[in-house]
Amino acid sequence: MHMICRQAPVIPVLVIEDLAHAVPLAEALVAGGLPVLEVALRTPVALQAMSLMARVPGATIGAGNVMTAKHAMEALQAGATFATSPGFAHSLIDCCKEHGFPLLPGAATASEIMQLLDRGFDLIKFFPAAATGGVATLKALGAPFPQIHFCPTGGISQSNAHEYLELVNVACVSGSWPAPLELQKAELWGDIRQLAHQARQLNNGHHRSAANDEPHSAKVE
Template identity: 50%
Template sequence: MPADCANALSMMQDTEALLAVLRRAPVVPVLIVDNVDYAVPLAKALVAGGLPALEVTMRTPVALDVIKAMASVEGAFVGAGTVLDPEMADAAKAAGATYMVSPGATPTLLAHALKIGMPLLPGVATASEAMMARECGYRIMKFFPAGPAGGPTYLKALSSPLAELTFCPTGGVSAANARDYLSLPNVVCVGGSWVAPDDAMRSGDWARIEALAAEAVKLAV
């Protein structure tokens, strides 16, 4: 077991708490927001449409401010995405994120999330990566990039040998193929950006985003 993980193993991922958030809807919107003014109306539209678990990616200079603003929206469970290291994890927690998502996983990040008591959905793309995260105390993971990594066929193949693990596939997931993932026994939800198109945000078409969220809710199987 990696040394960093061994130091934090007694503090295993709070599986039930994370599942409680992810089970609220079949889709977690993956959001790249470059204008803080979009934050509150965007979160309100997604929550009103039935998607309360939100992932704000840390890919823009205003991401932390967006997380802070969205955290004030009633019914929203705001997570920070694209968390790459302990410093980003600390900043996300301070901004009010209730959980974190990473594209991959290092022993240092896995251990730090456990240390600070911040639920983390670590990214994995192979059985070996999933087993490493499991050794660090994790049971729920992000399968990323889902499409290039093998899609539903690969993820289904993991359901028997890694039966205790649950996944949220993200990357290449769309309204057209979401049900292929959601029908798998080891999938709790999917992550996708199609519910919040950039052009809808820039034009302030929050009604369109709410309608897309409502359609996404119907993908539940």
């Protein structure tokens, strides 16, 4: 998961309602510089969309909102290369570990982080970020958990993402703003590409200066 999260400062969270939008959406986001895409398991076409998007050159497709082992297996079979969850269940963790399926589990409290640390995780989704104290909470968590890096999500936008990315314990952020549903419905792929490009300009110590918008990999710290 570390290498996946280091590819770009932002992972778009995608809610796809129309299967015909899957490929052009992925192409627009990758062209804008955001190669890692999280397709939320919130719509009937989400799994089919993953299968189509996984064929887009340069795209790394993950499944979001994965809550059960069944969800994880369906996503893996659909072509997802990683999974994220708003929280965690030990049955989900066990399933992903058994099948070598990278998982980004979620946590919002110190106790949850300790449980995930005990299961071998050092990269965790921090959700819901804004509602759980945002930057101030992440700074506070950095003291007792210096070995943990986070991917904050929930209440993050282009205007405040840089505040999170400046933190040394933040690997990347995720959010829906690079590909809003209204732009998908209007098939404004150029606008989505521009939003992706703007998101790619966000930077922290883990990502190079985004002088160009080509996807890249970075060494895990």
